[in-house]
Amino acid sequence: MPLQADGDVPGLIVKFGDYPLHHGGVGAIRSLGRLGVPMYAITEDRYTPAAASRYLERAFVWPTSGTEEPEHLVEGLLRIGRRIGRPAVLVPTDEEAAVLIAEHQEALGDSFLFPRVEPELPRRLASKQGLHELCVEHGVPSPSAAFPQSYDDIVAFAEKARFPVVAKNREAFVRRARPAVNGTTRIATREGLLALARDWVGRPGDPGVILQEYLPREEAEDWIVHAYFDRDATPLAMFTGVKVRSWPPHAGMTANAYVVDNPELADLAARFVKQIGFTGIVDLDLRFDRRDGQYKLLDFNPRMGAQFRLFESESRVDVVRAMHLDLTGRAVPEGEQRAGHRYLVENIDLPALLAYRRSGYTTPHAPARASGTELAWLAGDDLRPFFTMLARFVRPGAKHLYQLWRANRRGGTTTK
Structure with missing residues (x-):
């Protein structure tokens, strides 16, 4: 039976800050748009890949830095809500947006749909210190x-x-x-x-x-958990995978990853989220330390991850679709994840591949062969975001990659 979403309830991609080449936002627009959900997005300008998607009804051009006063950002969201004209499901793509929505639920609740969570929890989870303290409190391994x-x-x-x-x-x-x-x-x-x-x-x-x-990469494995939890902190969609390459190398945004079934890791994530009472989409980064046999939680992103389209169930559910279905009162179909499926980010995987080959590092916990590949940018039914990305990436993008490579050579690398 085809997956059916409520086409009367639109979605709004919420992002604060200047990062126009964000493949996660494009993925969310496509994911819900293919189900007939009208999609809107906040963009830096009219010429971002997200704004070019055939599945986008309208781009709201609103340049922000992420450092504005919360009241200003809330009022801007409410103004966009009035222009949409009906309640929309909010899809935050960064921590600033996720924290703002959680801390201003009362002001935003009449104009938008979003998972209701303890207002202070997303800020605490997104903080390195707050996350570490929660891990210690609930007995979850962390460095x-x-x-x-x-x-x-x-x-x-x-x-x-x-x-x-x-x-x-x-x-x-x-x-x-x-x-x-x-x-x-x-x-x-x-x-x-x-x-x-x-x-x-x-x-x-x-x-x-x-x-x-420091967890040495020679003695560790990088794992990913993406999931959606309902109002009772019960997982309605749960996925696990391995990160093969990132850019900058070993500490940055996922460039290449595979779906790998890991029941132990899924259970750890579900228990932790239940203990803290979180509701919504999560993107977790963990490192398996072979020295002591523990999965150690490095990052808890209280929103969708840029690589969320790596994961889809046999029922065609991903975490963004699960959230929209749940918030609009529809059942989220069960289904196994597509084991062995691969995700590749075209503009950063090639330099990542070259850097990893130079370092001699391999990923022994990744599958030897992919059962299928999802590209971050190129899609046969939605080509314009790919070419828009290329147009914006070629010169400034190459310079930025070089700067990140130099930083990595000096021992510093940038996280996602």
């Missing part, structure tokens, strides 16, 4: 971590730490003019840490970092 409050704390940490260590921005989801580190940064020595830390002094939220145990 050991320290949260220095001053330069003296960092000096004391350096005296007893086992290097290398990893430094991340404590509130990574909050866009800043001068972040403490440029994403996930591997620090090899005590001297290197102290040299970096001198630049962290004197900034708002000083020093604003989390210092974390």
Whole structure:
């Protein structure tokens, strides 16, 4: 039986910040649009890949930085809601949007449909420190971590730490003019840490970092969980997979991944989400540490992940479709995930492949052969986003990839 969605309830892609080449937003527009759901999106301008999709009814051009006052962003959303003219399902593509929606549910509730969650929970989950504290509270493995409050704390940490260590921005989801580190940064020595830390002094939220145990990639496996949980924190769609390549290498956005059944990992994710009472779409990154046999939770994104289209059930359900079906009062059909299916992001997988081959790293936990491939940009029924991506990517994109490669050579890499 074909999957049927409520075509009277539109969807709105909500994004704050300047990142026009976002394949996840295009994937959500296509996913719901193919079911006959009218789709709208907030875009940086009229010439983004999302704005070019044949499945988009209208792009609302609203350049934002993600640093605006919440009241301004809420009023902007309400203004868009009035222009749509009927309640729409909100699909946030970044933490800023997910946190804003959760913390302003009362103001947005009459104009939009979205999972109702404890207002403070998405902010806590998106925070590196908040997530670590929740993991400790509920017995979920995560890398050991320290949260220095001053330069003296960092000096004391350096005296007893086992290097290398990893430094991340404590509130990574909050866009800043001068972040403490440029994403996930591997620090090899005590001297290197102290040299970096001198630049962290004197900034708002000083020093604003989390210092974390380094899990060596030679002894680890990168896993992904995507799921949708209903109002009772029960999973209506649950998927697991492995990350084969990312860009920048080993610590960035997924460039290539496979669907791999992992009941143990699915059970861990379901139990944790039930314990914290989260409702909605989740995108989890975990690293399996072969040294102690534990899956360690690295990131909990309280929204759809850019690579969500890797996962679809035999019933044609993905996490975005599951959310729309559930919020419009329709049953979410059960079905097994498409094991062995592959996802590939065309504009970043080639440089990632070259970097991984140069490092000699392989992914032994990935399938030897794909049962099928989903491309992030190219789709036969919706070609314009692919060519729009190429037009915007070629020159500035190549320069950006080179800058990220140089940062990775120095030991710093940028997360998704």
